Amino acid sequence: MGKYAFRLPDIGEGIAEAEISEWYVAVGDTVEEDQQLVDVMTDKATVDISSPVSGKVVSLNGAVGDMLAVGSVLVEFEVEGDADAVDDGGQGDSTSPEAATQKASDAEPPQKDEPAQKRQAPAEAKSGTFAASAKQTASPSASKPAKTAADAAKDGSPAMRRGAASGKGSGAPLASPATRRKAHEHGIALQYVTGTGPAGRILEADLEAYIADGAPKPGGGSGLRQRTGVDDIRIVGMRRRIAEKMQQSKRSIPHFCYVEEFDMTALEDLRATMNAGRGEDQSKLTVLPFLIRAVARLLPDYPMLNGHYDEAEEAFRAHEAFHAGIATQTERGLSVPVVRHAESLGVWDCAAEIRRVSEAAREGTASRDELSGSTLTITSLGPLGGISATPVINHPEVGIIGPNKMVERPVVIDGRIEIRKIMNLSSSFDHRIVDGYDAARFIQDLKRLIECPALIFAEDE
Structure with a gap:
């Protein structure tokens, strides 16, 4: 039998490394050619990688969350034949598996204190989600010894320290049924109570002293218990990408936030009328298509809101096209x-396109083009929108708009009190590019269009 070393192939678009997001095989599995092996994630998309050969998996070089350089050995197989071989991953190299493995380790040396288990154990967590826990993925803290009751009590109350000194945290403490019942009623874990009786037995007096020394007070016999467990959760896949993106945005962009109140009554009446003729199997209009249509109408007058700022070049690239980003929550x-090109879509076409790309994102079928290139983003939590928010700009854009929850409120109009449908609209802008005056003027113009929706559809003068 020979060995075949399969390298991480060139994914294209100048990608130098990728993150392992999910393994579909384990060491010892027998796989067929073209069988799915692993999902890897780049800055652009998640890519499925299949086996180039049939054979038995003898080594997986990376766990979920690990970053691998393109060309480094990903999987080693035991295959038919006597000769060893190594896939060149599109690199034009034909070194032995041992040399290829050595190259991979040279290219990405392990951290000094990194546990070997983390580098070797294949992970079983789902792509784009939190890994299950340190027990499965061996985070750095997994190599630390478990904290004892004495350790946990070092910084606790005098009663906690005194109880830990008894050294009974690892076994069932000795106590009478009456003492146990009293401890149960007070929500006290007896392992933290120092026993002064024979063989460390906890007497009722010991329990009373523990309570007097700062232990939790009675909860009326509610049976409530303290929760003390801690899980180390690795941040991998999509969550890691989100963390990096949010950190980049908040670290590099000075956010200017602006909130304004919109009277949605007229727009809601129009929306209800337009939806009334739709069948049960037909999509209906939400607020977003109207909002996008109104923004598209205004952007030619506010070119510095629609584009990308390049910090390295100190240049802003203003786009004529309005590519609307739709912030979407997925699993x-x-x-x-x-x-x-939201500027070229009517409200019905816009609604259909919002639904299509949002469903593709939730199902994980969206293409790279469908997940990149937005010039201004709309974010909405729908009924969870709250009173206001401070939305985070989608770097390298310079603005983001977020409608909040709509409520009915009494409003004074021409000296009369009327019940109106009111919604706050929150927005954030990059203060390096957008002055507060221009941002406020843009939101006020948007308010005028939304509160009088006929203007959204009026022909340009």
Whole structure:
């Protein structure tokens, strides 16, 4: 039998490394050619990688969350034949498996204190989600010894320290049924109580002293218990990408936030009328298509809101096209699919496109083009929208708009009190590019269009 070393192939678009997001095989599995092996994630998309050969898996070089350089050995197989072989991963190299493995380790040396288990054990967590826990993925803290009751009590109350000193945290403490019942009623774990009786037995007096020394007070016999467990959760896949993106945005962009109140009554009446003729199997209009249509109408007058700022070049690239990012919550985390050329879409076409790209993002079928290139983002939590928010700009854009929850409120109009449908609209802008005056003026113009929706559809003068 020979060995075949399969390298991480060139994924394209200048990608130098990728993150392992999910393994579909384990060491010892027998696989067929073209069988799915692993999902890897780049800055652009998640890519499925299949086996180039049939054979038995003898080594997986990486766990979920690990970053591998393109060309490093990903999987080693035992295959038919006597000769060893190594896949060149599109690199034009034909070194032996041992040399290829050595190259991979040279290219990405392990951290000094990194546990070997983390580098070797294949992970079983789902793509784009939190790994199950340190027990499965061996986070750095997994190599630390478990904390004892004495350790946990070092910084606790005098009663906690005194109880830990008894050294009974690892076994069932000795106590009478009456003492146990009293401890149960007070919600006290007896392992933290120092026993002064024979063989460390906890007497009722010991329990009373523990309570007097700062232990939790009675909860009326509610049976409530303290929760003390801690899980180390690795941040991998989509969640890692979100964390990096949010950190980049908040670290590099000075956010200017602006909130304004919109009277949605007229727009809601129009929306209800337009939806009334739709069948049960037909999509209906939400607020977003109207909002996008109004923004598209205004952007030619505010070119510095629609584009990308390049910090390295100190240049802003203003786009004529309005590619609307639609912040969408998925099982893997926040995603931003894109409605391209929103300026050319009517409200019905816009609604259909929002639905299409959002569903593709939730199902994990969106293409790279559908998940990149937005020039201004709309974010909405629908009924969870709250009173206001401070939305985080989708770097490298310079603005983001977020409608909040709509409520009915009494409003004074021409000296009369009327019940109106009111919604706050929150927005954030990059203060390096957008002055507060221009941002406020843009939101006020948007308010005028939304509160009088006929203007959204009026022909340009």
